[in-house]
Amino acid sequence: MTDTVIAVTLLWIFVMIYAVAASIDFGAGFWSMVYLNHEKTRATNIANRYLSPSWEVTNVFIVLIVVALVTFFPGAIYTLGSVLMIPVSLVLLLLLIRSAFLVFSHLIDEYHKMLSIVSGITGFLIPALLILVLPITQGGFIKVVKDVPMLDFMGLLTSPHAFSYIGLAVTSTLFLSSLLLSDYSHVSGATQAFKIYRRDAILIGPVTLLMAILTLQTMRLENGWLYDKIFDNLPWLVASAVFFFLCYIFLLLPQRAKIGLSLPRLSVICALIQYLLASYAYGAAHLPYIVYPDITIESGFTDHATFHALFVSYIVGFAILIPGFIYFWRMFMKDENYLRQRPKQKT
Amino acid sequence: MDEILLARSTFGTTMAFHIIFASLGVGLPLMILLAEVLYLRTKDSDYRLMAKRWIKGQAILLGVAIPSGTIAGVQLSLLWPGFMEVVGKVISLPFQIEIFAFFLEALFMSIYVYAADRLTPWMRLLSVFLVLVGATASAVLITNVHAFEGTPAGFDIVNGQIVNVDPWAAFFNPSFVVTALHVTVSAYMTGAFVIATVAAYKMLKTRKDTKEFHFHQKALLMGLIVGGTFSLLTALNGHESAQYLHRYQPEKLAAAEGLFETQPYAPLAIGGYTDPVTKEVKYAIEIPWALSFLAANRFDEVVVGLNDFPQEYWPPLFIHVLFNGMVGIGSLLIFVGFIGFAWKKLLKRESYPRWVMWIFVASGPLSILGIEFGWVFACTGRQPWVIYRMMTTAEAATKAEGLGFFFAIFLAIYILLGIVTVLVFKYYFRRHPLRLQDGSQEAAK
Numbered sequence: 183m184t185d186t187v188i189a190v191t192l193l194w195i196f197v198m199i200y201a202v203a204a205s206i207d208f209g210a211g212f213w214s215m216v217y218l219n220h221e222k223t224r225a226t227n228i229a230n231r232y233l234s235p236s237w238e239v240t241n242v243f244i245v246l247i248v249v250a251l252v253t254f255f256p257g258a259i260y261t262l263g264s265v266l267m268i269p270v271s272l273v274l275l276l277l278l279i280r281s282a283f284l285v286f287s288h289l290i291d292e293y294h295k296m297l298s299i300v301s302g303i304t305g306f307l308i309p310a311l312l313i314l315v316l317p318i319t320q321g322g323f324i325k326v327v328k329d330v331p332m333l334d335f336m337g338l339l340t341s342p343h344a345f346s347y348i349g350l351a352v353t354s355t356l357f358l359s360s361l362l363l364s365d366y367s368h369v370s371g372a373t374q375a376f377k378i379y380r381r382d383a384i385l386i387g388p389v390t391l392l393m394a395i396l397t398l399q400t401m402r403l404e405n406g407w408l409y410d411k412i413f414d415n416l417p418w419l420v421a422s423a424v425f426f427f428l429c430y431i432f433l434l435l436p437q438r439a440k441i442g443l444s445l446p447r448l449s450v451i452c453a454l455i456q457y458l459l460a461s462y463a464y465g466a467a468h469l470p471y472i473v474y475p476d477i478t479i480e481s482g483f484t485d486h487a488t489f490h491a492l493f494v495s496y497i498v499g500f501a502i503l504i505p506g507f508i509y510f511w512r513m514f515m516k517d518e519n520y521l522r523q524r525p526k527q528k529t
Numbered sequence: 530m531d532e533i534l535l536a537r538s539t540f541g542t543t544m545a546f547h548i549i550f551a552s553l554g555v556g557l558p559l560m561i562l563l564a565e566v567l568y569l570r571t572k573d574s575d576y577r578l579m580a581k582r583w584i585k586g587q588a589i590l591l592g593v594a595i596p597s598g599t600i601a602g603v604q605l606s607l608l609w610p611g612f613m614e615v616v617g618k619v620i621s622l623p624f625q626i627e628i629f630a631f632f633l634e635a636l637f638m639s640i641y642v643y644a645a646d647r648l649t650p651w652m653r654l655l656s657v658f659l660v661l662v663g664a665t666a667s668a669v670l671i672t673n674v675h676a677f678e679g680t681p682a683g684f685d686i687v688n689g690q691i692v693n694v695d696p697w698a699a700f701f702n703p704s705f706v707v708t709a710l711h712v713t714v715s716a717y718m719t720g721a722f723v724i725a726t727v728a729a730y731k732m733l734k735t736r737k738d739t740k741e742f743h744f745h746q747k748a749l750l751m752g753l754i755v756g757g758t759f760s761l762l763t764a765l766n767g768h769e770s771a772q773y774l775h776r777y778q779p780e781k782l783a784a785a786e787g788l789f790e791t792q793p794y795a796p797l798a799i800g801g802y803t804d805p806v807t808k809e810v811k812y813a814i815e816i817p818w819a820l821s822f823l824a825a826n827r828f829d830e831v832v833v834g835l836n837d838f839p840q841e842y843w844p845p846l847f848i849h850v851l852f853n854g855m856v857g858i859g860s861l862l863i864f865v866g867f868i869g870f871a872w873k874k875l876l877k878r879e880s881y882p883r884w885v886m887w888i889f890v891a892s893g894p895l896s897i898l899g900i901e902f903g904w905v906f907a908c909t910g911r912q913p914w915v916i917y918r919m920m921t922t923a924e925a926a927t928k929a930e931g932l933g934f935f936f937a938i939f940l941a942i943y944i945l946l947g948i949v950t951v952l953v954f955k956y957y958f959r960r961h962p963l964r965l966q967d968g969s970q971e972a973a974k
Binding site: 236239241242244245246248249250251252253254255256257259260262263264266267270271274275277278279280281282284285286330332484485487488491492495496499500502503506507509510513514 | 588589591592593595596597598599600602603604605606607608610611613614615616617618619621622624625626627628629631632633635636637639640643644647659691694695696697927928929930935938939942946949950953
């Protein structure tokens with residue numbers, strides 16, 4: 183592998199981790215708003231309990247992605263910074279408000295309702311805006327005026343392709359988060375919440391598949407180059423679809439069964455593999471372009487000396503951090519007392 | 530306003546807002562760690578309670594610090610794409626490593642806040658220590674990039690191309706250590722004085738000889754001793770920073786001091802403002818020979834004046850006022866810390882007079898003001914360069930238009946969030962008043 187491929191692979195891994203973690207994070211916010219008035223089911227509680235400790239760590243990944251992009255592909259920053267100015271600034275504003283409320287509501291009980299509404303609304307607006315990075319970097323919405331790349335915002339807002347992406351992002355967010363929350367409430371022993379989240383996942387699953395097909399269709403019309411290249415990776419797409427159906431079957435089976443792991447856990451794992459495969463097909467087709475057609479991973483690449491120093495720092499950094507992640511995971515995702523809230527039961 | 534000024538204003542507003550939360554985010558963990566250590570050593574449960582209450586404050590501040598820091602990071606790329614291209618090729622290591630520091634802080638902050646009751650005392654101590662390490666490392670690493678802007682190293686620009694890149698030479702640029710130390714110790718100072726502010730204010734509002742009063746008194750003394758110590762360190766290190774300016778950015782020192790003529794035995798101008806027309810500092814107290822001594826520890830040192838530089842490369846002259854504000858506040862705070870300590874430990878007095886208490890109340894806000902002055906001084910004093918003598922701010926700025934709209938929105942949001950943060954503080958600590966008798970109840974909350 184060349185340096186550029188290593189760099190873009192690392193970047194892809196970070197984007198994937200963030201996309202999944204953030205989908206769950208934002209979706210959990212949305213569900214906590216939807217089930218605000220279902221006092222008995224604890225669905226909102228479950229969503230909020232997942233959110234409290236995890237959003238900070240999820241949030242770090244945004245910075246990680248931006249830093250990885252800047253440090254690996256500084257040549258792309260000029261164009262990306264200019265054309266993503268509007269959508270990314272809006273995302274930042276929404277994130278600022280959302281994060282502040284997440285913390286405040288943890289400290290002040292009366293803020294819980296407001297939090298659920300703020301994090302619910304931002305929970306689907308942020309993914310909708312973030313996904314616009316994809317159609318923008320596929321080209322077609324960038325005008326170059328006097329050597330300055332500019333976003334054709336009106337073109338973007340009237341493009342069916344952009345809207346099918348928004349649909350895909352929002353439904354995927356809701357699908358992944360309801361799946362994970364069903365698993366989370368299953369582990370927590372919250373039967374009512376589990377039933378609700380499982381039902382939501384069953385309802386939304388097929389919609390995500392439809393949105394994915396729709397997106398491919400609009401891509402064929404608006405960005406033919408990418409459509410053709412994606413079908414060079416057809417096996418990956420087929421495998422992705424297979425994992426979707428596996429996930430869905432595990433979801434539909436009577437939930438008492440157990441195949442090694444619990445069924446909700448298996449569904450989550452299959453869904454993650456599904457998105458991983460699909461995004462690999464997408465990413466591989468998009469190469470070598472970062473922004474079509476002007477910027478490639480080669481033309482935007484950093485200095486090789488810098489890349490080698492960065493690479494070493496990644497290895498050292500993650501070697502130090504991974505024990506911390508494991509400790510964190512055991513503290514909040516596995517500790518039965520925390521999950522079931524044994525020490526104190528808030529009403 | 531032109532677009533470059535708008536870009537600077539937008540980024541400047543973000544930083545002015547973020548730096549308050551960031552400095553406290555570095556300073557408070559030190560106080561929390563010290564309180565935890567004192568608790569383990571003295572078994573005085575007041576200290577444990579302090580740590581518990583301060584961490585709540587820290588959590589509220591982090592709720593704003595993390596997203597505003599995220600914004601600062603992303604805005605760098607949005608507003609200064611030209612600069613970030615150099616950063617990406619040359620000085621990306623600190624940004625990269627900072628991520629790990631940030632992760633460390635976020636992980637252990639979550640653990641310390643949300644799982645404190647499930648941790649052993651040593652694990653708790655370790656968690657808050659790692660929060661401190663993460664926060665301090667973040668500050669040091671971000672300052673590294675700032676130092677690089679003032680004293681760039683490790684690359685050349687030949688025909689517009691960046692060549693001869695040595696990322697570690699850029700990382701260990703000449704002013705890195707001295708600048709990073711300045712930011713770190715001044716953040717520790719600020720955290721401590723903010724604690725002193727709150728404690729002194731509470732003491733003024735509490736009856737003497739109550740448990741609450743003694744609780745706040747312990748916190749006050751801790752804040753004053755730690756704050757005083759670090760303000761002294763800040764000043765010593767500040768002296769060294771000035772000498773670095775003399776060596777590496779002479780026009781910045783000249784503008785800071787309003788010095789136009791190059792001369793040995795240069796005088797130090799305290800106060801006043803620089804008049805660009807008459808080329809002198811008006812209404813200032815001049816101390817003969819002092820600037821030369823400040824610049825190089827000798828009176829016959831030749832200090833370069835602004836006249837030796839083309840006027841287009843002059844920093845804005847108002848930085849003289851900012852520089853004086855920063856130094857003045859810093860000196861005052863050393864004194865404040867010393868009175869607090871001397872009154873109690875040397876004179877063995879039981880309590881402070883009321884007017885002294887009000888000075889203590891002012892110490893926290895003053896520290897923050899000092900930091901704002903210092904930071905605006907450091908960045909506007911580098912103008913017109915974003916990377917000293919390598920790249921101008923105008924070259925680095927985005928060419929996107931319509932920044933005015935975002936400037937207005939971000940400004941409004943920061944003001945709103947500032948107000949909400951204050952309300953949350955008031956509300957939370959009113960809802961959870963200090964109850965020393967049933968401290969364990971407080972813990973369960």
